[in-house]
Amino acid sequence: MRPIYTHLLAFTIVLLLASCGEQNEKKEIVEEVKVEKPFTEDWKSLGEHKESPEWFKDSKLGIYFHWGVYSVPAYSNEWYPRWMHFKDHKVYKHHLEKYGHPSEFGYHDFIPMFKAEKFNAEEWAALFHDSGAKFSGPVAEHHDGFAMWDSDITPWNVMDMGPKRDVTGEIEKAIRAKGMKLITAFHHAKNLQRATKLGEDVKISHFPNFEGMPTTSDDPKLQMLYGNMEHEKWYKEMWLGKLKEVIDKYNPDIVWFDYVLGDIPEKYRKEFAAYYLNAAAEKGKEVVIVRKQHDLPLNMSVEDLEQARKNVIGTKTWMTDATISKGSWCYTDNLGVKKSKDVLHTLIDIVSKNGVLLLNVSPKADGTIPDDQKEGLLKMGNWLKKYGEAIYGTEAWYTFGEGPTKEPDGHFENHKAFLELEYSNKDVRYTTKDYEIYAIVMGAVSPEKELLLKSFAKKNILDAPSIENVSFLGSKEKIKWSYSEEEGLRVKAPSTQVDNMATVIKITISQ
Template sequence: MKLALPKILLLGILLSITSCKDVGHENQSSEPEMSKTQESYSEDWSSLGGHNEAPDWFKEAKLGIYFHWGLYSVPAFDNEWYPRHMHFEDHPVYKYHLENYGHPSEFGYHDFAPLFKAEKFDSDKWAQLFVDAGAKFAGPVAEHHDGYAMWNSKITPWNTMTTGPKRDITGELEKSIKGKGLKFITAFHHAKNLQRATTIGQDISISHFPYFEGMPPTSADPDLQLMYGNIEHEKWYKEVWLGKLKEVIDNYSPDIVWFDYVLGDIPEAYRKEFAAYYLNAANQKDQEAVIVRKQHDLPLNMSVEDLEQSRKNTIGTKAWMTDATISDGSWCYTKDLGVKESKDILHMLIDIVSKNGVLLLNISPKADGTIPNNQVVGLLKMGDWLKKYGEAIYGTEAWYTFGEGPTKEPTGHFENHDLFHKIKYSSKDVRYTTKDYTIYAMVMGKTTPDQQIMLESFAKEKVLDVPAIETVTVLGSESKIEWELSENGLSITMPENTIDEMATVIKITISQ
């Protein structure tokens, strides 16, 4: 039998408990109490492997945009490796630097910081462009190999708030990009920044900045050491490499953290510490976070594989990513930088998506914060196509085959990027995606009026379970499409008018 407490006594007990809790809080640290979900990952691979490395939002997004933009955008010469090449006397960058800025011992890379003004930068306009281009996530190269932070950093004085723009570039971008409903990515290349070669005669290829006496990268100035990575290794790993990651995670809550190469040279303990810190922070904010890596430096049960300037030639069993640049040269802006044709960028996206991949497309802004018009035009042309026919891209997955046609992708990673650059698709190449009870066949080029197309992937000898087709339509056309399914495949007569110059989408609805 339960005895009921008198109401006045019950009230007194509650007041006493509340008072005790308030007093206890005054004696506690001001640090927020960690939730159970925040503590769900420990710093070991087995625990981190419990992370869903590719949440649905990421697999369905298909297209993201990032950008190489920083101090290297000021000289706008050669490429984003200007800060390294300017120290080698036999390199064209050295000669350019000598003629335009002086000897690198007197005008070092850090001297570009005051010249990086970003005076025309408008994060809202950028974010709107990304939306119009069809991207579902976007964000900056937060730091390249050069030691310059594109955010308001307390770890290094070489950042956009203390120097140059005197603005929190990453903070402005996060607000604008998330404000447009996009996910936010921050890319990190800074694992290469550490001065691993610290004596003359040592292999200088292992460091981004070469170790030459009398040059700023060998300076004993503490501020310059923070830019050039000339710091005791263990201190740099913990306070600089890991510290910067934690700073960006705490202040900007990225949905994706992407890593460039050399990550494997960071001691495993620090890679584990980063992953646990990021994933626990994301949990606390109810974020489904994504970690992307380029080489075999993080397990694939907790990260996504990235292929630079290349892609798979088979269907990926897991979600994967390609990072490629819109330009036909440097990743950062350089004078007279050309861009790829819009149709080639679109075809690359279609091919990637047909194999369960995601495209991270790089653009190259100018130092003043403007995006060159030829890049804008290329993005908008692709975005216009995606607005019309994006149902064949977003939220889809690979069919039993990625496609058919004469054009084949090479194997390999970055080592074959030149071969990937040379690929040109035609209307003889078809790529497939599927969603619910729909199969999309994307013809990679212009079709002609009344053209007969045979989709051989529907041939009885190729597909294990021939789908029962209900309707066949061509997106963008109201014409009734004539079609016939036979043992040889699906024969389709195209509409009387050409639908699109870049790619045509055939929508095939099958029975439930």
């Protein structure tokens, strides 16, 4: 009889174990269903996101690039795809003479010419890293509807056409290998054709609804490029769908938006933000959303000022996007480039006011970055290698600076005034970190020149610091200095010139 009981007991145990296993599986499934994502699609929930994590505040400099099909004609600017359709515009006349009528040679006909045969992601990443950037990445899609990544949503992408390479994928791997974070910039809110009548142009749309042009084609494939689609379908599948795809494939640390974002229905903006923030939370990442106008709340996004900047200290971290060039954001045959010291001074001014600079470079269609742009980047990078402690990880002091040069008010509408600004060694900008205050003179300081930093005078500062030491970064000489409550901090420069781009005075205060 004992063997029978033994078999019955064993069978019962097997049943119990199987039942427990089944219950555990069910429990696991139930638990999976019960897991809640931290962010829901409402502004209150999204506002709980830390819009400016410490890594972003400390980064100070990022580099991105306007590079795409619009780089092929290399004429006027990156808005070539739009202006080639307007008879009274110089781009139309240029296009007509060089390529033919836009009804016969459309923007899409440039795509086979965009070969990027010399593009080397590792070389680009090394350049950006050596320039001092802490994050970098592409304009993932401009207004033109062409995706600079391997897309399953649209056939108009770099993997299926043109270069037949995953540009975003290659650059993502290369910059992460250099210890930088990834930014992907999106301008595609403007791609949708919002005109409802043939022959009509709506300015917030990139492509006009002109008769006989590829932009008004009834070919479903061309409609995906030119944004000539039913609006709701485009919002969901193209605008939102592309964002989700890039988030899923490349895990960007920053998603940056150009203007016209406010014309995307609010429900889709909320859906994007929740999707992105939840994806980041799942990976344990702190990410950043940057917007240009009042189209996302500032408690969950960072403010960006195009080709402009604040003339006061920002109470929150903010950003300027600016070009290394003097004109177009994309490469053109006659593109002028700013002096490296002017770009550096822009960075210093921005950092002194709690800002971050996103600097644009303009590669050629073949994938090379012109030498004059490289030179400007590397000169700035060399300065940052020597004096970066006055930039990275700092914050604004009680005042951003002193001197005669003042920034104008406003945003992009005053960008020409900002471009004309030129600082001199009479201008000083301040940053601070721990028990150090950095006074950055915007230029060279003559040997043994006496400087008076008036911001330290008692009338200008509520709580005058107790100064322990003053030194010039890049010099080993012991510096002569004196402090007067009435005048401020008086400093005598070293016997030899330290730097000709910008000079950093380090003031150490007591703890």
